Amino acid sequence: MAGKSYPGAMSASPTPPPTPSATEAAPDSEWLRLDRQICFSLNAASRAFNGVYRVILKDLGLTYPQYLVLLVLWEHGDLPVKKLGERLRLDSGTLSPLVKRLEAAGLVTRERSAHDERSVQVRLTGQGAALRERALEVPRRIAAATGFELAEIGELRERLDRLTDALDAAALAEAPGPR
Amino acid sequence: MAGKSYPGAMSASPTPPPTPSATEAAPDSEWLRLDRQICFSLNAASRAFNGVYRVILKDLGLTYPQYLVLLVLWEHGDLPVKKLGERLRLDSGTLSPLVKRLEAAGLVTRERSAHDERSVQVRLTGQGAALRERALEVPRRIAAATGFELAEIGELRERLDRLTDALDAAALAEAPGPR
DNA sequence: CACAATTAAATTGTGTACAACTAAATGGCC
DNA sequence: GGCCATTTAGTTGTACACAATTTAATTGTG
Incomplete structure (x- = not known):
């Protein structure tokens, strides 16, 4: 197996059993769960974008x-x-x-x-x-592929940039290196 | 040069000259601009996350x-x-x-x-x-690094998952492959 | 001027991603 | 039972990312 087949490639947001047991202990499992969602969602979206670009940009080599x-x-x-x-x-x-x-x-x-x-x-x-010249049509095709409104895209972008800034700052603070 | 130094690594959301000239022609340049923002922001955020994880997970090998x-x-x-x-x-x-x-x-x-x-x-x-056991503290450190509220993270995640679904569907539709 | 510190690219090595292909096992279907 | 399509891993080759190191050029300082 390889290539583009994820037989079970169901929605990226399956929201599995809402929670193993919302009340029960396992706050740590909850955290492990949540954390996976944020970064994983980001990672998945990034790779999905890459996939669309790969298809569209193939013509341009x-x-x-x-x-x-x-x-x-x-x-x-x-x-x-x-x-x-x-x-x-x-x-x-x-x-x-x-x-x-x-x-x-x-x-x-x-x-x-x-x-x-x-x-x-x-x-x-x-x-x-x-x-x-040939690249001019790319953005339109990409925007269409997202199915998002421009406003929503802008808002998403704003959040992502804010996130990136925070993460960069945190990486610096977290880094053991000389500062 | 290499490693982690981006001397000019200013904010990921510099929002350069708001627009070369909001009214003037260049609608195509505008599009090329916008498109770069969405996917690029996503890509940058994903890599920034990776950077933080790299630092935090190094202890765990x-x-x-x-x-x-x-x-x-x-x-x-x-x-x-x-x-x-x-x-x-x-x-x-x-x-x-x-x-x-x-x-x-x-x-x-x-x-x-x-x-x-x-x-x-x-x-x-x-x-x-x-x-x-040793991984249990990772999510907390990551969440702290984002500086985001849980609610905001959840909202962001929801959008990203929706985006991923749309992009996957579009990639399939766009793909030349047999269907 | 001399020389250490800094800077810009390139190189090396590791680890993803993913397309394309291979190999082995399984499952229908006649 | 024989055979072909499908399924599951693995392999190969290309292309990022990025840490760490190297090389060459430049700059700052005494």
Whole structure:
């Protein structure tokens, strides 16, 4: 078995037996349960999104992270890898090979900056810039796939961003590292 | 550069220039913009969660997906790989190596079922079952890290699950596969 | 100017995700 | 009983993520 078959892939929100026994002890089990719901739901939604993008972006020969890089370049023009990483919250370990694949696909070029030999400038090629035309229909198809109203999407986004900020701050606070 | 440093890692919700020009043309750019927000926010939140779990679970020697597998086993008892996949929405390509790593860590055993030689039963070892005790504090620490009220978490979860369902359905409809 | 600290990319290694494929076992159906 | 479709795991190959390390360039300081 493999691929896209989850025979029992019932709703992501099965809400199993409402609670083993709302009154009975097991407050710890409850917590383990709840916790699974939040992060798991998030994770599942993220992967589901990825699945839809995978289907839609296949025509363009892009993966979702590659599409994100191009979105940034289309919006802001050529950028060094560092800036891309800041915008996308990705580090060089992820971006270096990813950008190389975009280069191999003929969508961008990479060259060290003249002022600062440490920096690598990522530039859209004509082909990479042209791809934007074909990408214009992607957002509409994605929005349609969610079946959400724009307002609801916005609200969800606001919460997610707030969550991300809180989690980032907590990770820093929690980290044992020097601060 | 690598690791956890995003020097410009400003808020995930910077809400840049509210809009290049709310009235001006560029409805397509707007869409490209918006779309990035939804899926990107989701993706960022998911990775941020992962980061917090990574820190908290390091003591237990677990990754987040491994923790999810154990959560399911703690809750439902021993299960075949298939059932694990249904609960977690993961296929054998992901679960096979993951479960093997749990086995290597001495937390579970894998053995083919007697009734059905195709099926592989994943069983908690004493050590795996015992780890639950140490995991009990994880949810509380995670909940604290989000800084969210329980009610808000629940609401968010409900939306995410609805989103996942919609996206799964859309992926099926969008897929070129035989139907 | 010299030199330590910092910075930007790249590299290495581990661990998911997932598509595509393989192999073995099971279940109908004639 | 023989045979084919289905089911369950596992394998292979590609592509992220990210920690840790490495290399080269730059900067700050005395």
